[in-house]
Amino acid sequence: MRDGISPEEKLLRLIRGSKKTDAAKIPPTILIQNKPEIKPSRQILAQKYLSFSSLKKIALIVSIVSFLYLIITFIQPILSLKEIKLAEVATDKIVETETGPKISPKPFEFYLKGIQGRQIFSGAEPSQEQGPTGEINLDLIKNINLVGVISGDNPQAVIEDKKAQKTYYVSKGEFVNGLQLEEIQSGKIILNYKGQRFELYL
Structure with missing residues (x-):
């Protein structure tokens, strides 16, 4: 007989029935697949060429070029000085002037004799x-x-x-x-x- 159902079974049936009604009320879920994000070409190029490692390479190249330029600017005047030929000094003329007669200064008395008797500061x-x-x-x-x-x-x-x-x-x-x-x-x-x-x- 149906009346012979124990109260525990009735409770289980009620719980099962409520679960079915709740499941019927929930709308079906729609699975949407995420499309791959399309990045602009400029952003791709910037990320490709302007990365940290590429910036380090550019800085290294610039420093090497500037260092070579400084070395060339310092070495070039030295090399050009070697090409300049200095005029040779005529040593014969120097020897003649050195071996010429030397004029010895005369004593003060010699000039004093010539000054005496002259009115230098006269009116x-x-x-x-x-x-x-x-x-x-x-x-x-x-x-x-x-x-x-x-x-x-x-x-x-x-x-x-x-x-x-x-x-x-x-x-x-x-x-x-x-x-x-x-x-x-x-x-x-x-x-x-x-x-x-x-x-x-x-």
């Missing part, structure tokens, strides 16, 4: 030379002073007459107060009066 005092006609008339030159000498193709002497308070620009051969300008030199002039010659200094 415009005339240095007179005795002419063939006798004594020089000092009145002719006592009022004359040499102010300057203008050099050039036509040199001139600048002579000041203190008495008349005039300045004369006299060339060679010209006269001033009856005195003829015979010669113009650096820092002095030579005047002539009837064969009597004397000098005026700056």
